[in-house]
Amino acid sequence: MSQQALAGYRVLDLGQYIAGPFCTKLLAGLGAEVIKVERPDGDPARRVGPFVKDDPNPEKGLLYLYLNTGKKGITLNLKSDTGKKVFKDLVKDADVLVENFRPGVMADLGLDYETLEKINPGLIMTSISSFGQTGPYRDFKASDLTLMSMGGLVHMCGDVSREPITYGGSQAQYQGGTNAFTAIMIALFYKNKSGEGQYIDISMLECIASILEQFDHSFWTSGGVYERSGPRWANISPWGIYHCKDGYIGLVRSASIARWWQFAEMMGKPELKDFKYVAMPSDPRERTLLMDEIDATMYDWLMDHTVDEIYREGQSRGIPCAPVRNIKDLYEWCQMVERGFFVEIDHPVAGKALYPGAMMKMTGTPMETGRAPLLGEHNDEVYYKRLGYSKEDMAKMKENGVI
Amino acid sequence: MAKKALEGIRVIEHGMYWTVPHACQIMANMGAEVIKVESIQYYDPVRMYLNPRALGMIEGTQWAYREQGEHPWNRSNYYNDGNLGKLSLTLDLTGPKGKELYKKLVQKSDVVLANMSAGVMDSWGLSYDVLKEVNPGIIMVLAPAYGVEGPESDYVAFGANQWQASGFASITGYPDLGPMQASINYGDPGAGLPIVGFVMAALLHRERTGKGQFIDVSQAETMGSYIGEMMLDYAFNGRIAGLTANRHPYLAPQGVYPCRGEEEWIAITIGSEEEWQAFCNAMKNPEWTKEERFSDNASRMKNHDELDRLIGEWTGGWVREEIMYILERLGIAAAVVTRLPEVLGNPQLHARGFHRWVTHPETGTLPHPNITSWKMSKTQGEPRGPSPCLGEHNEHVLCDILGIPKEELAILEEEKYIGTEPLPGADGIGPKWSREA
Structure with a gap:
């Protein structure tokens, strides 16, 4: 049995919703130990639908179940002083930290890179945000739709006689997560040879706008026409x-x-x-x-x-x-089925189902898909066994709403 | 001066179109030495490709400034956008001398990536099994249409087909008009980008064990990973996601609305009850906003069509940017729907230095989006140079890296193993020059 590629690496996931969690899901799939740090009431993704059998149980949110496979889950209130102290303990031996709060939140918590770097100079800290940590739109509100729109993908999609449309799903956020994943992997490779950590600032707007790479010059130098093509392109058949x-x-x-x-x-x-x-x-x-x-x-x-x-x-x-x-056809497509893309995952509350598995097939160090953690499932393991907090400490932290 | 994360890593690319060229350009930006292997018998088709969707069939628009020039294969917009900072080697791998030189190159390299049809590398006698004999540490990535293994691994698919095959068409469109085709082959960069992450994983594994490995990429599986929650909705609930245009799964209103002018649009998402109230205030609280059918999120979801029409009446009187700034000041997500040429002037992208100017010997200085725009405090990535002309680095690769004597270059050229001008049929359209003939 060969070791997974990221065996031995530790990742702290402060991610919420899609972008951060998708990034760390991929790291977990490659064998890193990912500790998902949730606020005591959980990642808000737990509370958005769809749910398993439409039961709005926070352990049954499908977005959460998909995006947090293979992670350990702990709860921690970063707003409390104890919470901050415990978090800094966790940072000491982490290789990677991923967060996708609004810009400025980590600084407000006193947990910005300048602070954490002093605790652990080898830390690779990654912030994913809508527009990046700098620039005039830094504090603008955004949604997946507005990011796809400003990034240039929406205007070219849809029918000429109608309003432009966005792509299915939440692609700005998935791309944000995938860009973060790739940047972190590059930073890990660099750390492996230099010992140095670093800070990475990911702007989802840039992740989307960079997809226009292929089209720029034909527009700027050659006057190519880019209009919405509808289901079929108007100038060529078929x-x-x-x-x-x-x-x-x-x-x-x-x-x-x-x-x-x-x-x-x-x-x-x-x-x-x-x-x-x-x-x-x-x-x-x-x-x-x-x-x-x-x-x-x-x-x-x-x-x-x-x-x-x-x-x-x-x-x-x-x-x-x-x-x-359609989605059902994908589950029945012989190519996907026979390549083993779908893997059965059992979850103590949600039950069994076939999940999408490895994004890519590494033959030497295959990606693995575990299950998502229950809320605070690994509090004992992390606080008691690893960090050495006593049962009394933990009871007190629970009482004070820290965990 | 930023350090280069991938300094010292040598990558051999057999990329065509976009997926693998995208992955390799990212690695080049990060400091890897990427050698793009083409040949004068068969080059990356985008060197002469008329990108039909992009070009509206305007004569000559595949070339910079619509000028074909003396070397049109070096003036392709598509090629020159996607191969920045790479070295170009032409080497015919169908003949014995080409294979021999290629194996020498593999010995001195770390990664080989290709996205030709499954089986092409095998047909050249250069499968992973052969390459790993030559270099046990080699990491090889193949990304044919639907992956290397499986019953449909020899099927052909263009980018547009990947969109259809992977489920994306079935979830992108208007309920009344059916599925839509995206104007961009989203799956290409969608797979090209994470390939780099997986190559890094393989490199880390190799550092530890000395062993390389083979990575089998199916674009449909990568695309499937981007819609996981919908996949699970089917797996758990049997529900099949459909066409919802710009609707949000659980918030209302959300949409793209017309503004003053032609083809001017604004995208708006109302994320909470407070935002709805603020939005109504911004519209100066017209009567309809007080109606029962729009009184809470659930009712707004239900009466979304009518709501869209009414919002559109309001937005229609304004310039896009006005609405964006009015609403953003109130904490509401709103964005202009950017047209392609406007991306260059986006204030946010500009402030963060998103575009980089690169000078190409035949087409001059032009801006490129930095596809590694992530702000990395120690190892910032950026384009290292222009996309290479065909065979531009033959001498560098063959003599400086492989150490063959300069005199041999003339012989290789004579025997059509290398060169800088394509032979007839190299565009994949007409009859081909063949080594046997």
Whole structure:
């Protein structure tokens, strides 16, 4: 049995909701010991739905159950003096600290990097916030939607006739967490050779705006047009999401002539192999005419075939195509199932279910997915066994609302 | 002067399009020496790629300033945006001399990454099993469409297909119009970024044990990790997340609303009862805000369509920025819906030095977002230089790193193993030059 990649590393997770917890979930998956430090009433993510069987029990929040797999859970009131002292004890032998409070909160608590660095110079402290710890918008309120919007992804998504839309889920926060994860891994590699810790300031706005990397120059130097493309792109056919007999299929036209010929043959329309269909004309009127002709041919054929028929036949011919899968389809997709992406996790309150597992398959040091901790589940282990607080100390801390 | 976290790490990239090039650019920003291996027989297709979604079919827009120049493959916007600070080696891996030189390079490297179709490296006789014989510490990452293992590992998918296949299309769209295609291949950077984290994990493991390893990446699994709570809602409750446009899962109102002007939008989220009251005040408390159907979060969730229409009437009279600053002053989340060219002028991004200016020998000086914008107090990452011209660093890599005599370069060039100008068919469209022919 090989050791996991981050075995022996200690991580303190002050994260709430998504960004911080997702980052530390990945660190836990790689074998780090992650101690999630919750306020005595718990991470607020425990109280937002959906819940297991819609039962609003703080141990049954799905967001919490997913984002905190493999962590140990303790409670601690950082606003109390005892809480601060205990926290500083924990910082002494931690490699990584992750927090995603509003900028300034850690400083107000007297737990900013300058203070903690003195306790543990090797600490890698990471702050994730909406806009970063500096700059004119530092204290602006944000939501996932407003970050995706300001970051530039929303304007290009949706239908031209309607308002722009954001991506499904909470992607600004997930990207914030993933950027933090990657930055921390780089910092750990650096610490491993230099012994030095450091402070990392992650702005979720920047995480989103950096996704525009690929598009910048075609805009600035070449006047490329970026408008909302809807389900299908208006200037090329086929490109996008199409209705077929029993659902939606994604089709993409590649530049390869051979692939276009395969497409024509798949539809049983060899006449589309003619050179005039191979490339889209640059004259807009000619293009529209040609696209209408291709679309008319294609729509009849689409309505006669199921998603699965098109997918299998297309793939056997090397044509880029994919079913528009919903979440249920993902759970039934042979590729995901047979690769072992889903892992069964049992939780004492929530029960058993198949969770999404390793984000990537490391063959030498596989990622593992544990379960999320109960509120304060590891208080004994951490305070009593590790830090040496007596049972009486702990009782007093409990009485005073510290844990 | 910031230190370079990955100084001394040598990375071999067989990247195309975006995923692996993105991962490798991050490592280059952090100080790794990234050698991008292409060949004059087959280069990264984006060197000549007409990105159809981005370009609106305007002639020539794949090239900087719409000028093809003498070396169009060095002027590609897409390529030059995504390969900053790397070295370019052209080496034909289909011939014996190419393989031999490549193995020498692997001996002196730490990581190999590729996102070609599964099986391409195998077909060159350069599978992980072969490379690990050459260098047991080598870390190899393969990121074909849906991963290396599994019944559909040889399937083809473009970025747009990943969006469809991974569930994202089914949760992005309007309830009445169906699923939407994202304009950006979100899954590419979405996988490229964490690949770097996993490579670091493998490097740490190697430092401890001397052993390398193989990492198998499926973009669909990475994407699936970004919607975990929805996955669990199905696993526990059998509920299938659907299309909700801009709605928040449990707060109302939230939406994108029209402002004065054309294609001007503001995104707003009301996060609490206090914020709702403040929002009503900002709108000067029109009668409808006092109606029973908007009296609490639950009723607002229920009557969201009507609420959106009424809010839109108010926002329509204002300039985007006015609303943003009015609402932010009241502690309400509001943001302009930024159009692509406006990102460069965003005050917050500007204040934090998000864009970096880089000079390319053939296309001049242009701004790039710093994809490693994280403010790291000891090892700040940033672009180290421009994206390389095709084969620009052949001599450096072959002579300085591998130590082959300079005279041999001419022979390799003669035999079409290396070069700086592509051969016919290198764009993957027409018939190919072949070593056997």
